[in-house]
Amino acid sequence: MKRFAELIQQLEMSNKTNDKIAALISYFSTADEKDKPYVIAMFTGKKPRRPVPTALIREWAVELSGIPAWLFAECYHSVGDLSETIALILPPPDHHTDRKLHEWITDLALLNGQSDAVKKEFIHQAWAGLSTPERFIFNKLISGNFRIGVSGKMLVNAIARQSNTESSKIMHSIMGKWSPDEITYQELVEGKHVNTDNSWPYPFCLAYALDAAPADLGEIRDWQAEWKWDGIRGQIVKRNGELFIWSRGEELITAQFPELHFLKDDLPDGTVIDGEILAVKDGNVQLFSILQQRLNRKTISKSQLRDVPVGFYVYDILEHEGNDIRKEDLASRRKKLEEVLARLSNQQTILLSPVIQFDNWEQLAELRETSRTNNSEGIMLKKLSSLYHSGRKRGDWWKWKINPYTVDAVMIYAQKGSGRRANHFTDYTFAVSDGEHLITIAKAYSGLTDNEIKEVDSFVRKNALEKFGPVRTVKPELVFEIAFEGIAVSKRHKAGLALRFPRIMRWRKDKKVTEINTLDDLRQLLASTYAAEKE
Numbered sequence: 001m002k003r004f005a006e007l008i009q010q011l012e013m014s015n016k017t018n019d020k021i022a023a024l025i026s027y028f029s030t031a032d033e034k035d036k037p038y039v040i041a042m043f044t045g046k047k048p049r050r051p052v053p054t055a056l057i058r059e060w061a062v063e064l065s066g067i068p069a070w071l072f073a074e075c076y077h078s079v080g081d082l083s084e085t086i087a088l089i090l091p092p093p094d095h096h097t098d099r100k101l102h103e104w105i106t107d108l109a110l111l112n113g114q115s116d117a118v119k120k121e122f123i124h125q126a127w128a129g130l131s132t133p134e135r136f137i138f139n140k141l142i143s144g145n146f147r148i149g150v151s152g153k154m155l156v157n158a159i160a161r162q163s164n165t166e167s168s169k170i171m172h173s174i175m176g177k178w179s180p181d182e183i184t185y186q187e188l189v190e191g192k193h194v195n196t197d198n199s200w201p202y203p204f205c206l207a208y209a210l211d212a213a214p215a216d217l218g219e220i221r222d223w224q225a226e227w228k229w230d231g232i233r234g235q236i237v238k239r240n241g242e243l244f245i246w247s248r249g250e251e252l253i254t255a256q257f258p259e260l261h262f263l264k265d266d267l268p269d270g271t272v273i274d275g276e277i278l279a280v281k282d283g284n285v286q287l288f289s290i291l292q293q294r295l296n297r298k299t300i301s302k303s304q305l306r307d308v309p310v311g312f313y314v315y316d317i318l319e320h321e322g323n324d325i326r327k328e329d330l331a332s333r334r335k336k337l338e339e340v341l342a343r344l345s346n347q348q349t350i351l352l353s354p355v356i357q358f359d360n361w362e363q364l365a366e367l368r369e370t371s372r373t374n375n376s377e378g379i380m381l382k383k384l385s386s387l388y389h390s391g392r393k394r395g396d397w398w399k400w401k402i403n404p405y406t407v408d409a410v411m412i413y414a415q416k417g418s419g420r421r422a423n424h425f426t427d428y429t430f431a432v433s434d435g436e437h438l439i440t441i442a443k444a445y446s447g448l449t450d451n452e453i454k455e456v457d458s459f460v461r462k463n464a465l466e467k468f469g470p471v472r473t474v475k476p477e478l479v480f481e482i483a484f485e486g487i488a489v490s491k492r493h494k495a496g497l498a499l500r501f502p503r504i505m506r507w508r509k510d511k512k513v514t515e516i517n518t519l520d521d522l523r524q525l526l527a528s529t530y531a532a533e534k535e
Contacts (some may be wrong), residue, residue: 001098001102001104001130001431002131002139003031003032004027004031004035004101005133005136005137006026007023009133012029020158020303020407021157021158021161023161024165025158025162027039028158028185029162032100033185033186034100034102034383035100035101036185037178037180037183037184038180039101039255039261039532040159040174040185041044041179042154044178048143049112049145050325051112051142052142057139057142058072058082058220063471064177065089067089067409072085072089081179082416083136083140083142084139086139087133087139088132092128093129094129094264097130101181104141106181107468108142109121115284118249120213126138129512133207152171153249153250154402155174156250158340159174159457167189169191169200171251171319172191172194172198172200172252173191173194173251174252178193195240198239198244199239199252201244201250201268201518202274202324202388202390203234203390203391204233204248204394205391205392205397206391206397207392207397207398207399208394208397208399208400209384209401210399211382213361214365214400214464215361215362217398220361222329222385223382223384224330224381224382225381226355226356226380226382227353227354227371227374227378227379227381227382228376228378228379228400230278230280230283230288230376230485230486231252231267231291231313232248232276232283232290232291232374233276234246234247234253234275234312235274236263236271236272236312237265237270238263238264238268238269239322240269243260243263243267244263244400245277256295256296256300257277257294258300258305258312258511259305259309260312260350261277262345262346262349263344266334266344266345267344268285268321268340270320270322270323271317271319271320272317273314273316273337273340274314274321274388275314275355277311277312278312278313278383279308279309280295280311283348283473284375285311285363286308287375287488288500289335289486289498289500290308293307294310294362306337309349310352311351312349312350313351314337314341314351314353315332315352316334316350316388317333317336317337317340326387326389327388328386329386329387331384332381332472333489336351338352344469346393352353354432356379357531369402372402377402378400379399379400380399381397381398381400382396382397383395390406404485404501405483405484405486405503406484406505407432407484407522408480408482408511409430409441409442409516410430410431410438410476410479410480410513411428411431411456411474412429412431412440412473412476413429413440413471413472414428414471415428415472416470424453424457424458425461426455427445427473428443428445430444430480431476432521433517433518433519436473439494439495439519440494440495441495441523442484442499443501444504446504447505448505448507449504456478470489476513479504479513479516480505482499482504482505483502484503485500486501487500487522487525488500495522497522497526
């Protein structure tokens with residue numbers, strides 16, 4: 001328990017991914033072998049049955065602390081986490097109990113079916129022998145609610161490095177069906193309960209941004225043009241009767257998209273296809289903001305399936321009849337892809353990404369300007385002779401995106417960055433005007449030169465008005481042009497809208513705060529975006 005409590009403290013002390021991965025690697029290298037599977041289970045959302053209701057835990061903590069219920073409520077409101085609040089208000093321990101994490105979890109499971117009196121006695125005895133950090137962990141074990149800022153990818157990367165195992169195999173293994181009390185850490189790492197060879201994806205082939213005129217690429221007959229879709233890049237793997245869906249971020253997302261599960265029967269064994277997961281309704285690709293409603297959900301409701309159906313736009317095939325065909329040219333791969341997709345039963349959900357027909361580069365440039373009418377980001381240009389490379393290879397694949405939307409906004413908050421920017425204010429919050437008030441619309445931290453960062457940092461230090469933890473409120477004087485890819489309705493933001501991929505385009509030293517855009521400007525842009533989508 002003590003070692004796990006130390007891990008949690010280390011994870012919460014830093015917001016840097018590398019620091020967290022280092023802490024996880026250290027833990028899995030030194031922790032008790034029986035504890036490790038339980039930790040992985042907790043971080044991947046495998047919750048045991050809750051042995052004691054939350055209301056009873058709260059009641060017993062108030063009783064033991066001797067403080068009135070109203071004061072506990074105020075403390076809870078201030079701390080914001082019930083497990084931490086209880087750990088902080090309990091009287092100091094009168095002894096120390098040194099037990100392993102898995103032993104505590106096993107004993108808590110045995111409380112199921114016991115009387116409240118037995119449960120209360122066990123909980124009291126546990127609190128009496130644990131330090132405050134250990135009590136916090138113990139309380140979390142009861143609730144099963146671990147939100148410690150460790151993503152699935154971060155956990156997988158840490159285990160992969162610690163065990164010297166491919167991250168894709170680790171992801172497949174921990175996403176499978178297993179129980180921490182029935183499997184060892186080594187068996188979990190080795191994937192004894194699954195066949196990891198069935199699931200592994202290929203490294204994705206990526207594109208460079210086109211930084212020159214397309215005419216410089218040469219003859220148009222050497223190139224294939226497709227729309228650049230704005231969704232979730234993914235690979236669908238079908239081997240030995242099993243289906244797996246991987247994101248470009250190396251996360252196994254099969255369960256999130258049940259609409260694609262028919263491929264387990266339809267797609268031939270030994271097939272891997274590459275494409276984009278998109279929200280597709282009535283044959284039309286929807287905005288990315290709509291697709292977001294389906295992302296990172298453990299369960300998908302019937303209403304979500306109805307309101308935000310997804311499709312998979314396929315644009316490449318990497319494995320055919322069990323053979324790796326990435327070294328074949330794009331033209332050959334495209335023919336095989338068309339043949340495979342033509343045999344599928346549901347061609348409304350699995351769609352072949354269309355090839356754009358054009359006679360010259362000027363015509364393609366005109367077509368590119370219409371990208372937003374089909375909710376794409378621009379055009380992809382792929383050399384017909386290109387192989388499917390791992391990562392980027394300059395000259396073969398290009399992304400030719402349309403120009404972003406822009407808005408002039410004023411900086412009102414600033415926060416220090418991380419890494420080499422830890423000593424400078426580099427994370428900024430921007431606002432537009434709403435009548436006589438300013439209302440925040442985006443955060444951004446990229447787009448300025450090193451000299452501009454130093455200049456803005458100096459301004460923040462001299463013109464800070466208030467301090468809220470690491471955040472500084474500053475005089476609303478610096479105007480910036482903010483670029484973004486899209487705009488959508490959002491109930492999470494005060495402005496009622498959200499910008500997609502906001503970043504600083506340039507510092508508008510030529511503009512005063514009275515010249516920034518208004519919230520109405522953005523609302524009109526939002527209205528025109530939805531009007532164009534309906535057309």
